[in-house]
Every structure is written in C-alpha cells, then in structure tokens.
Amino acid sequence: MAEQVRAIRTRQAILSAAARVFDERGYQAATISEILTVAGVTKGALYFHFQSKEDLAQGVLTAQNEDLLLPERPAKLQEVVDAVMLHTHRLRTNPMVRAGVRLSLDVNAGGLDRSAPFRNWVDKFTDLLEKAQAQGELLPHVVPAETADVITGAYGGVQSMSQALTEHQDLGQRVNALLRHLMPSIAQPSVLASLHLGESRAEEVYLEARQLGREQADEED
Numbered sequence: 001m002a003e004q005v006r007a008i009r010t011r012q013a014i015l016s017a018a019a020r021v022f023d024e025r026g027y028q029a030a031t032i033s034e035i036l037t038v039a040g041v042t043k044g045a046l047y048f049h050f051q052s053k054e055d056l057a058q059g060v061l062t063a064q065n066e067d068l069l070l071p072e073r074p075a076k077l078q079e080v081v082d083a084v085m086l087h088t089h090r091l092r093t094n095p096m097v098r099a100g101v102r103l104s105l106d107v108n109a110g111g112l113d114r115s116a117p118f119r120n121w122v123d124k125f126t127d128l129l130e131k132a133q134a135q136g137e138l139l140p141h142v143v144p145a146e147t148a149d150v151i152t153g154a155y156g157g158v159q160s161m162s163q164a165l166t167e168h169q170d171l172g173q174r175v176n177a178l179l180r181h182l183m184p185s186i187a188q189p190s191v192l193a194s195l196h197l198g199e200s201r202a203e204e205v206y207l208e209a210r211q212l213g214r215e216q217a218d219e220e221d
Helices: 002-025 032-039 043-049 053-063 076-093 095-104 115-134 144-166 171-185 201-220
Strands: none
Touching: 002 032, 002 043, 002 053, 002 095, 032 043, 032 053, 053 095, 053 115, 076 095, 076 115, 076 144, 076 171, 076 201, 095 115, 095 144, 115 144, 144 171
C-alpha cells in the first residue's frame, strides 16, 4: 500500500513539473532534462510512468480537468455558463490547467493529439444543451451539437487571444463579454434573465466546486 501511495505521488510530482515546464516553455522547447530537474526525480522514475515527452504532454492534457466537479443547477444553461466560468478561474490559478490549455492550442506540438480536450468540451456542452432543450430553456432554432461546437470554438479563441495579449490577465472580462453575446442567441428570454453571467461568478463557482470536492472526498474516506 505504501509503495502504491509513493508511486501515485511520484507520478503526480512528475506531471506537475511537466505542466510547469510546458506552461513556461511550450511543447517544442520543453525538455525531459528540465522536467526531471523540476520534479526532483530520477530518469528511471520518470520513464516508469511516462515513455516520452509526448506521453507526458498527453498526461497533462488528460489531467487538466480530472478533478473538475461542476455543481448541478436547475437551469442547465446556468451549468453551461458555470462550466466556462469554473474553467476560466482554474486556468488563471492552476498550472496544470494552464499547461493543458497551452498544449491544446499549440499548433507547433507536432505528433501530439490535441483533439481530446476539444471533444470533451463539445460532448459536455452538447449533453447540457440537450437537457436544457428538454426543459424548454432554448430558443426553437438551437441545435445542441452545433451550438456546443460554436461555444467550444469561441471559448478556445478567447483563451488564445487573452493569452497572447495579456497572459490571461483580462480573460475574465473577455469571457464575460463572450457569454453576454452568446447567451441571448440561444436562451429563452425568461431563462436569460435568470442567468448569472458576471465576472465574480467564476470565483463563486470555484469555491462551491472545491467544497463539493471536499464533501465527496469525505464520503469516500
């Protein structure tokens, strides 16, 4: 049991170090040597868990939202908003998320499968939008899968633009503007009036999600 715990901690330390290096250097410039130095582990320990730099990058891409718990809402469009807000907060505060986003948007990361995060977002938004449609929250013209694609693409573009211009310092403002433009085109007026879209929503959802995670961990213990 103790060895299993150590292995889990070592793997997490390696992933965290890789995330830091990928975030600072980008995929091409990052080296295994630098990741080893930051992680403080041996080459043997790293290669026990990850076979290559590409394998490490895929691990970071997968790990960026592994611990993401989104509180449920009666209005599923609010959950769509909250998913975007929560990820926005985590992107600005969590190196693993920030590195995952950088990797997923890095067109120079040759050989790396960058599609999974986008597919995951599209699937998540499609599911929520289908539920919203079933509850009468959407305007008649809305096609959930199509709208999920649009939201995912637009949000990815906003992240990329914010990173290029201000290192994500203005991401909250840009996401707020994005949602204020998108939601009126898909939400029934009565639902739109009830949505919480302000910039402060990001931290509120983050704190609620963190508490939810603690409660779930206590139940598992």
